Amino acid sequence: MTSLQxxxxxxxxxxxAPCGGPSLxxxxxxxxxxxxxxxxxxxxxxxxxxxxxxxxxxxCVCDLTEPLDLGQPTVSxxxxxxxxxxxxxREKRGTWAYYSLVPGALEQTADLLASL
Amino acid sequence: MTSLQxxxxxxxxxxxAPCGGPSLxxxxxxxxxxxxxxxxxxxxxxxxxxxxxxxxxxxCVCDLTEPLDLGQPTVSxxxxxxxxxxxxxREKRGTWAYYSLVPGALEQTADLLASL
DNA sequence: ACATCGCATCGATATCCATCAATCTACCGC
DNA sequence: GCGGTAGATTGATGGATATCGATGCGATGT
Numbered sequence: 452m453t454s455l456q457x458x459x460x461x462x463x464x465x466x467x468a469p470c471g472g473p474s475l476x477x478x479x480x481x482x483x484x485x486x487x488x489x490x491x492x493x494x495x496x497x498x499x500x501x502x503x504x505x506x507x508x509x510x511c512v513c514d515l516t517e518p519l520d521l522g523q524p525t526v527s528x529x530x531x532x533x534x535x536x537x538x539x540x541r542e543k544r545g546t547w548a549y550y551s552l553v554p555g556a557l558e559q560t561a562d563l564l565a566s567l
Numbered sequence: 568m569t570s571l572q573x574x575x576x577x578x579x580x581x582x583x584a585p586c587g588g589p590s591l592x593x594x595x596x597x598x599x600x601x602x603x604x605x606x607x608x609x610x611x612x613x614x615x616x617x618x619x620x621x622x623x624x625x626x627c628v629c630d631l632t633e634p635l636d637l638g639q640p641t642v643s644x645x646x647x648x649x650x651x652x653x654x655x656x657r658e659k660r661g662t663w664a665y666y667s668l669v670p671g672a673l674e675q676t677a678d679l680l681a682s683l
Numbered sequence: 684a685c686a687t688c689g690c691a692t693c694g695a696t697a698t699c700c701a702t703c704a705a706t707c708t709a710c711c712g713c
Numbered sequence: 714g715c716g717g718t719a720g721a722t723t724g725a726t727g728g729a730t731a732t733c734g735a736t737g738c739g740a741t742g743t
């Protein structure tokens with residue numbers, strides 16, 4: 452629940468709360484930290500990398516457990532965190548769940564750093 | 568110890584291990600995750616923001632404890648993490664320790680996302 | 684020399700988080 | 714309907730981490 456929605460959604464959101472204020476509000480810091488927290492795990496970074504570098508631009512869970520050498524529940528857990536952070540998108544087709552990068556999400560996350 | 572040195576140092580380091588390889592090695596993921604881990608805390612993001620937006624570009628610990636409403640040891644601990652991640656620089660002048668942004672560190676961290 | 688101040692470090696504690704085994708929930712083929 | 718498969722959810726557990734109080738340490742002022 453409470454998917455963060457900081458990234459890809461509207462763009463109608465203005466950049467940040469006061470935007471241009473001298474420093475960062477506690478709420479903004481909290482939301483931005485949540486995104487970086489999703490990136491603060493080596494296995495999640497590798498998941499993003501694998502999904503991104505795949506020729507089809509997407510991957511299902513069964514393709515991801517082996518290269519990470521992790522159990523299926525663990526991979527599922529990490530993928531959920533990345534989806535909640537707005538970095539990955541989940542599409543279920545039949546029995547399989549395909550994960551793909553949210554377009555522009557990585558770039559917008561990079562902008563978070565510039566607008567600190 | 569073991570300051571990460573992923574960012575500002577040599578540039579002689581090539582971009583990443585295989586650089587262009589299909590995916591991310593476990594070691595690269597580990598090092599990159601360490602930087603994001605430093606950013607994955609709201610109080611540390613606010614520290615970076617305060618240091619950055621200060622007119623002098625630097626701040627000492629005593630200026631940072633109050634706006635964060637944290638104890639001095641805790642702030643010192645967070646600052647150390649940011650220094651170890653290569654994001655902040657510490658300069659001691661007299662009794663005070665002044666912290667300032669490492670030039671280009673945030674931009675290089677942003678590039679980490681693009682080169683996933 | 685002594686007291687004080689700024690900051691780092693240490694030890695303890697409480698919370699969070701990554702991982703796994705077991706289970707549950709669709710969905711598919713027979 | 715039934716077994717099988719892909720994936721999500723749950724519960725438990727060990728390890729990391731955020732925070733604090735107490736202490737240590739160097740520099741400053743008297």
